[in-house]
Amino acid sequence: MAAIQTTGLTKRYGESVLAVDDLHLTVEDGEVFGFLGPNGAGKSTTINMLLDFVRPSDGHASVLGLDAQADTDEIRRRIGVLPEGASVYDRLTAREHLQWVIDTKDAADDPDALLEQVGLSGEGDRPAGDYSKGMAQRLGFGMALVGDPDLLILDEPSSGLDPAGMQEMREIIAEEADRGTSVFFSSHILGEVEAVCDRIGIMNEGRLVATGTLDDLQGELDLGAPITLEVATVPEGLDLDRLTGVRSVSVEGTTITATCADPSVKVDVVRHVASATTVEDIVSEDVSLEQLFNSYTNGERAEGAADTEVSA
Amino acid sequence: MSTLDVAKKDFLDVRRAKIVWFVGALYVLFMLLLIYAGQTGSQDPNILYSLWNLTAVGAMFIPLIALVTAYLAIAGERESGGIKYLLSIPNARRDVVLGKFITRTGVVSASIVVAFLVSAVLTLLWYPETRIDVLGGMMALTVLYALTYVAVAIGISAATASRSRAMGGSIAFFFVTSVLNVLGPLQLVIDYVANDLAGLEISTNQIAFVQSLVSPTAAYVNSTGLVFPDGFNTIPEELPWFLQGETMVVVMLGWLVVPLALGIWQFERADLG
Numbered sequence: 199m200a201a202i203q204t205t206g207l208t209k210r211y212g213e214s215v216l217a218v219d220d221l222h223l224t225v226e227d228g229e230v231f232g233f234l235g236p237n238g239a240g241k242s243t244t245i246n247m248l249l250d251f252v253r254p255s256d257g258h259a260s261v262l263g264l265d266a267q268a269d270t271d272e273i274r275r276r277i278g279v280l281p282e283g284a285s286v287y288d289r290l291t292a293r294e295h296l297q298w299v300i301d302t303k304d305a306a307d308d309p310d311a312l313l314e315q316v317g318l319s320g321e322g323d324r325p326a327g328d329y330s331k332g333m334a335q336r337l338g339f340g341m342a343l344v345g346d347p348d349l350l351i352l353d354e355p356s357s358g359l360d361p362a363g364m365q366e367m368r369e370i371i372a373e374e375a376d377r378g379t380s381v382f383f384s385s386h387i388l389g390e391v392e393a394v395c396d397r398i399g400i401m402n403e404g405r406l407v408a409t410g411t412l413d414d415l416q417g418e419l420d421l422g423a424p425i426t427l428e429v430a431t432v433p434e435g436l437d438l439d440r441l442t443g444v445r446s447v448s449v450e451g452t453t454i455t456a457t458c459a460d461p462s463v464k465v466d467v468v469r470h471v472a473s474a475t476t477v478e479d480i481v482s483e484d485v486s487l488e489q490l491f492n493s494y495t496n497g498e499r500a501e502g503a504a505d506t507e508v509s510a
Numbered sequence: 511m512s513t514l515d516v517a518k519k520d521f522l523d524v525r526r527a528k529i530v531w532f533v534g535a536l537y538v539l540f541m542l543l544l545i546y547a548g549q550t551g552s553q554d555p556n557i558l559y560s561l562w563n564l565t566a567v568g569a570m571f572i573p574l575i576a577l578v579t580a581y582l583a584i585a586g587e588r589e590s591g592g593i594k595y596l597l598s599i600p601n602a603r604r605d606v607v608l609g610k611f612i613t614r615t616g617v618v619s620a621s622i623v624v625a626f627l628v629s630a631v632l633t634l635l636w637y638p639e640t641r642i643d644v645l646g647g648m649m650a651l652t653v654l655y656a657l658t659y660v661a662v663a664i665g666i667s668a669a670t671a672s673r674s675r676a677m678g679g680s681i682a683f684f685f686v687t688s689v690l691n692v693l694g695p696l697q698l699v700i701d702y703v704a705n706d707l708a709g710l711e712i713s714t715n716q717i718a719f720v721q722s723l724v725s726p727t728a729a730y731v732n733s734t735g736l737v738f739p740d741g742f743n744t745i746p747e748e749l750p751w752f753l754q755g756e757t758m759v760v761v762m763l764g765w766l767v768v769p770l771a772l773g774i775w776q777f778e779r780a781d782l783g
Contacts, residue, residue, distance in 0.1 A: 249598060251782040271600050279598035284591035289526040302515040302599045341595065
């Protein structure tokens, strides 16, 4: 059974705005799925349709095998949600928030344990109106964890968090995933997706432009493997781009960057440069997700890549 | 019951809202002032006249309490996004509307009941005759009247997406059904539309009935014949069935149910983006 499945899911606002366009998406049970895209790509609208906050213009969505529109009560019992841009209740304490969710879900959680888990121990009796944005986000995350949900839907979970808070949140997501919880979260921050996701999907302008593991997407795009060398002086007539497997070369001051068709070519590049000058430093990176993301959302993608939809 | 879960949490929240306490206290104070003014300098004060005055002034004051207490209940949460927390856990949209109605009803009723209880004590002290029956009857009618406006405010709140629209809708409704009713133009408009434009030639009583249908305030004022002695002050001795107090109570019950039903219907089909 899929944790989330959408078929032809579409949301139109008025005549002209197509927020989500014919979305076919499957998140498998037990999977951590990162839902990426720039702001306004349709990520939140998609999540809002999964949660029945917004009704699809067309298509169908199911959550945990249940109809997202007809079985909301059962779905809401079994999932945990961190909504985006939702403010907590200023006049209620964190403990009252959690107790309320526990009561509504008929769960047996201990509010103190949840407070501790999200790093709010000792803050539970303050009204949430006094909280910083990050603390409110932690509280929202704590509310999402109530009742040991089968699926966590987190909309921009790291917004408002400092780097340490983001790290803690990633750790909790990883722990939940280890316990078999499926996780679906949206983000426009790439690093956080890279760290915890089994698979990612990239949305752009209402369309799902790619899905797959990070390796799949890198392979499909064929962006090449970059290597950067810091040299004492850039020798004349290096002709690095004549080397087999080197796709492009750029030189900036004493920094030489070569993009190789294959990572194994990198060593040839280093040898070649080292034979002509002194190499002071070598930086070898994977294709960053950022690069990947940019190429998918700027429309300069490789044609005909498998499992990618080409937007019109 | 998720309606009760919504209500329980909303009560925790609303009881800490200063504006609600302020408005409630204002009403208690206002009623005490009337009870006090009704007997000061008088040799033989009559609580019936004080309560009569209360009806007249309360007709415009009560809706304000109800609207202020309830107009943000749902629209405010929709604007702040808190509604997403409410609906991410097992609450149906209907539960949200009904749960909010229960708490706001409780808060408004409590302030009216407190005001009447204190008034009863003061009446015992200051007036020769207490007339607990009339006080009790007026309390019941006033609570029912307040709830019609709570239902309207909740209905408007459920049907609008922002605080400003909920406020605009509530003020407009209050102005037309309460202010224009008390000051007179509502009656004139009905007369003009029905008799001059449509040529229906309806009687003054029928105009009063239409007025009671479109304005809970008119229904409340006309319902007071139920608790005051027959023929007291300006209450006519003879009234057609459609202007009897019982009919007015039914009209007010209608004002409870219809706005809530419309609010739920609108809220259930809304996109909460």
